[in-house]
Amino acid sequence: MPELKTILHVDDDEDILEIARMALQLVDSFDLHQFSSGPAALDSLDTVAPQLLLLDVMMPGMTGPELSCHIRSIDRHKDIPVIFMTAKAEDSMSKELLESGALGVITKPFDPMTLGSQIRSIWSKQKNLAIHQ
């Protein structure tokens, strides 16, 4: 499992995009590609070839889970792990997302200073899982 570098981030809120961008590019040095909607992200998926999808849950038009489902239906992208970011704090929501195959769930508000390390921590979990397999 290679080191996490390229992240595709989708969120409909411009401020969240801005804060996440600063957190993941300035605090950390990820190769971050951001989109404000699911369809826009799908269009650039082949170009970006992300290692990880960081998706907002509640988005107009196409929700995060719907986008994830759509990407999983594409054979060449079906194994890209997904971390959801959501302002919905219910345990049931997180459980539902994890059961649907998400690698992790990050609840808003998040700390921009530790967001990168939080993502890496979840990523390593996926890595350990791969080793065990």
Place this chain on the structure above:
Amino acid sequence: MPQILSKYALIVVAAIAVGVLLNVLDARQHVVDQRAQVSQSNRALASALETALNEKILIIEGIAAVFEADPNLTFAEFSRTAEVLLENDEAVLNLAVAPDMVIDYVYPVQPNEAAIGLDLSSRPEFMVAIDRAVAADRTIIDGPFPLVQGGEGFIARSPVFVDTVEQAESLWGVISLVIDKYGMFTSTGFFGPDTDLVISVQDAEGQLVFGAPGLADLDPILTSVERNGIEWTISMAPRLGWAKTSPASAAIWAIVGAFAVVAMLTLRAFDWSVERKEKAETQLMEAVEALEDGFAIYDSDDRLVLCNQRYKEIYKSSADAMIVGERFEDILRHGLNNGQYKDAIGREEEWLKHRLELHKSYGTPMEQRLDDGRWLRVVERRTPSGNTVGFRVDITMLKAALEKAESANAVKTNFLNAVSHELRTPLTVVLGYNAFLSNPKVLPTFKALQAKTAEGDIAQIENALDDFCNDVQRFSKQIDASGQHLMTLINGILDLAAIEQGTLKLEREVVSLRQISEAVIQELKPVAEKKGLDVALIGQASSVYADPQRIKQILFNLIGNAIKFSKTGTVKVRLSNDGETVRAEIEDNGDGLSREEIDVIFSRFGQLDMSTARQHGGVGLGLPISKELAELHGGTLEVQSQKGTGSVFCLKLFAFSGQSEQAA
């Protein structure tokens, strides 16, 4: 009651009839028994009389035989013989021997010595009888005659024939025996202990020989006695006549009466038992009918015993089959054929099997949905006697209330989740930007400022500082905007809470809807323009007496929503008067609302599906708050809409009519 009395009367009549019948039969039998008894007594008496006569005949013929053997018998020999023969026979008064018809010997001599020497042939009245005895060559008894000694008596005469030289079997003489009538009859028992009987003896001519006269009227028992010239008939009857009533009559009546009493008591007990049973059944049925729930009893063979009207009303489609004796399964099938059980449609046999299993499990309550939309709670229990008691409770209201409560709870949960989301999103912005303000070293503009500061070029330092300050200002502005958004949200929640608690106060004044509308449109114009929309204010309206801030809040919400949901074209704000009503109609070009959606959007904590919320933001508080505010002003807020044609929200308020309204 009359029916019961008639039954008792019938028993009394029947008892009397039976009593009379038994008495008649018993009386007849009693007469037969009496006659048999009297007949037996009569035959015994006749037998005794015959025996007595035989004794007398034996005596006289014994003496005759003695003289036939020895005609020269001395008186002494005669007396000894007579003494022996007459010993213990008090009825014989005397015994006389008359050779050649002249009395020669007599025994006892006293008081009969006067008869010695009496020539019988000189007494024609004696000779008639003597001739008959001679002619018959046997003893003949005549009488009764008055006796010289007093009283009456019979005379038995027996001829004596001896052989002589001249003639064989020559009449030697005659032996006579005088018998006391009274003595003979009393010695044969005519005055015995059976004094209840009256007895008489008649001769062949019907002349009374002995006893009481006039027995023919008593229908006596007759017995004949014939002996040596005697032809008597003994008549015997009860002294008081034949008893028409049996001595057992009273006992019969007592027994019949006792049976009648027992029968009446039994009947009364039976009637009482029936009355109690009927009363108990009536009470049970009244109680069962008084139940608000359906009630039925099935027997151990699962056949219907009874059910109340409510049970039939609940199961309308199978009520026709609810006949006493009908099987539970057949009633179910009847309902199934009529589509009564909603959950069974399309899988009737499977449903029936499961239902019967539950029915036999006795005690597992279940819920049942009917074709008319009602819900039932079905409870079935087994009684100790093997019957099944079933209750059907209509829980439609309860079910609806439960669903409403669950729905309300779900709406509230959704609302809280939406509030949580709407709070967390601006908080993310606030905390996110603030994190960079707290840690500016990560910002490129700060790094540039540090670099320029180190180089010492004042102009470049100022430029770098401006860039850094721009970042700080931008972050602050976003923090402020998010703070404002949070404030709006919190105010909305507080408004709703105040309205719910009734603590929201209106600051009323005379205000112009037109002016407020213009101000709201002016504020929202940048938002509309950003979406390429126009907002048109059309018409005029009278002033209203209202809280301008709250009216503005309503119009801001309605016009803001219209902009939010319109994709193209013009949002129209149309003002008008309709009598005393002032009308503000806000028309959008959105997707329109279905009937169900219209019901939801005005409800507290209600909101269309979360995708709509996600798409347009908000927590679904604007419309419920606006509606509540309109109603607090005495007005209304309604919507006319259908899917695909956009919506028109109509705010109606009362036009300001003058001083009185202000005073109010």
